Amino acid sequence: MQKNTAIIRCGAIGDLISISSAVRSYKENHPDEHITLLCGESCADALRRAPYIDNLITLNDTHLYEGNIFQKFITAVKAAMSIRNCTKCFILHSDFRWELIADLAGIPNKYSLHNNDIKKSRYKIYMEALNGSERNDSKPVFHSESLTLPLYKAPYICIAPGGARNVKSDTPCRKWRGFQTLIELINININIHIVLLGSADDSTGINNEKIIDMCGMTSLSDAYHLINASALFIGNDSGLLHLAACTDTPALGVFTATSPEVVLPAASNVTSLQSPLRCSPCERQGSYKLNCGQECTGSIPPEDVFKKVLKILDM
Template identity: 25%
Template structure:
């Protein structure tokens, strides 16, 4: 198997959880070149994966077919003569490119009228009995195997920090007069919605508590540009604490990976940045609300999960259907601080 193409998921956390699949494929086919077709916003995850040969970036847009772009990409990919393609998103449109590119083995989960486009497939697991996402992706490697037993797989994703990104963030930290040895990272956003976001006033109180405990602490708020206003609320509610820095929207994802990699600890919601922290083995506290830590846990021995496991959760709703959001409101800053203090 000389050439393998991966059609990457569209979410950062999901992309992180595909890394063990890449490692398994590299172990099964050591001489293969694994390329990844990814949207521009998840491409940095694959730049941090040692198994990847080439990343083909595409400006995919959510919920858009972009037929012309997909035909053009298929034409460009056809000349590379891939033997197999793993289509990791479940959508119809994600399966079009490898079919148009005439890649012989097109592997993925069934769904959304993909019959024919995918020719080696598994049924999608039910929403009630879903396996952890790493295992969900890893299972696809079984569809290509010969009679040989699959090599053992590491179920914890592993990312590498690029030297270029590390150099960039070290310069930014120096300009902001932040000592890297005193750096903590807060990730207050979650693209999914409010039921995954720990309240901003709780983050603000945690900031005050941390600075009272350690006057040298420096806290950087990380996230995308859509998280900037949310993070600014934390800054205001903390009393414009000089130890708190809102960098949401002011770093690339490559730089965010590097910052998380050098941080002493991370406090995050269930988000893509949570999975990045786990893959970098940075000590972390992961706060869960409406989602299920059994399905998407931070896969690291240095991660501590806080989840109240209320009777109403996990509801997987974007807005609390009961209107009280107790699953997050009732996780108080002293509990998070105490958990943070147990991290090694």
Template identity: 25%
Template sequence: MAQPLYRRLHERHPGLELHVFAPQWTLPLLARMPEVAKAHLNPFGHGALKLGARWKIARRLAREKFDQVIVLPNSLKSALIPLMAGIPLRTGFIGESRYGILNDARELDEKSLPMMVERFCALAEDKHHAIPRPIPHPSLTVDEAARNDVLQRLGLDLARPVAAFCPGAEYGPAKRWPARHFAALARRFHEVGYAVWLFGSNKDAAIGDDIAALSGGLAVNLCGRTGLDEAIDLMGCADIAICNDSGLMHVAAALEKPLVALYGSSSPDFTPPLSDRAAIVNLDLPCSPCFERTCPYGHTDCLETLEPGLAWQAAMRLIEPR
């Protein structure tokens, strides 16, 4: 969702050299973005202050002599390294009372900028300037030679059309459609001639195993068996993707795949798939979106009662069954 911001910065500043300070798992993604000249590893997880370690990284970044930093997270900690690195112009939303730490602090108008991608793009503009619309969709490239290598390594082939399922969601279980629903949908795709591949990280391996078992082995569990770069290349083979509201959902959208996006505790008004080929499936219950990691009522009805038939119908409207 930050890629349209990167693109806009290049439009505004011809000759720009853009670096990104980001977590380990995002580095393969950034390598597929032509707007990014260099990525720097952000080793800090949520809640880790570690001022000494932040100081060392800040001094290393200071050698790059950056003119400006745009701080996307709203936390106080995320703004400390740019300050320690002595970057002259430090732009971001006020967030956790970051006056002084950010010297180009903006107030966020949530009503005029309801989507996260809009909020990111607003930081590319001068203060009080409107963002240009429409915002371009993100776009990722596929490495065909690397794709062929990973197909061979994993024993996969393209004899049948491929449905990519992304059953994970890093945020929490209130964003994860149940394994039994994914399995039922896998059986439907198999009946009309599709191969079903499950994508995700090591953390999603268990739910991938559940889906594979419940589908009677019809879904191939690739969760944890690929790096993100390999997952991008393999998802490039897919004819359709079925995803929770997750990072891989946005990857599928950036690959311009027909996409069914499943929403529970989160809102498609805030983090929609940035694609003209996406269908949103949710129940719009009175208790959702709650934006909680786990259901505060203990039932997760927003996903438990979202039947596979709804996702199937949405998928069939996007593609012709084979």
């Protein structure tokens, strides 16, 4: 008889990429189990082609996070019905309310995420939750589709100046304000092209023959291929930074309100710069000090980031 196991993880693209290595390890350890991943529609592309997931089911996360009480209830019931044939469920959320979906589905064996160590890497927490122990091979994995855009032959850097915005929340305190100045510094001092990535709202508006603005024009797979072929990726704590961690491309993460030790995998190609303010990082399990002046978003001088770029590029 086939063993059916459900894994529940919603949130953002980075959240799904963060569980990729843990789910892959679980499948390797339990090849006879049929793995169903229940996630939000807005971030499903992060693991849509993962070969270690047998069935990917999406729920309407817009209704779940922003809908009225009726929409939230209907979404939860539909989610529960979609995994009712499972006998085991891993809920990779610390919020106990996610357990209600497993309860509604009548799943007899459920395992919730109750690790409240706010300083521990989330990659390690997920690995421990699914596999019982931490492993060193925590590098995230992304399985892409074929590239639909031409790759640039000239050397280029990928920069994602936005992010930190998804169906669940918009956290401007995670967005560094120095990207426009950094782009100008790179443009003036380094003979290299710049490819801008992100949503249409992330465009900087800078017009230059060396700057290629692809904001709002790429799929997640296209962004992966562009980053993978680039000389360097630079971005905030965002889904695209997690995507860059799946490649072998050197990446530089600029952290304001969150901690790279918590967010990034241990075995990573990502270098980070952290805000020097005493109050940073202020993030605690998804909550931020939003009533402050958000000085952390401007606390890292663009010149310091540029020096880091030169060091990574060995210039």
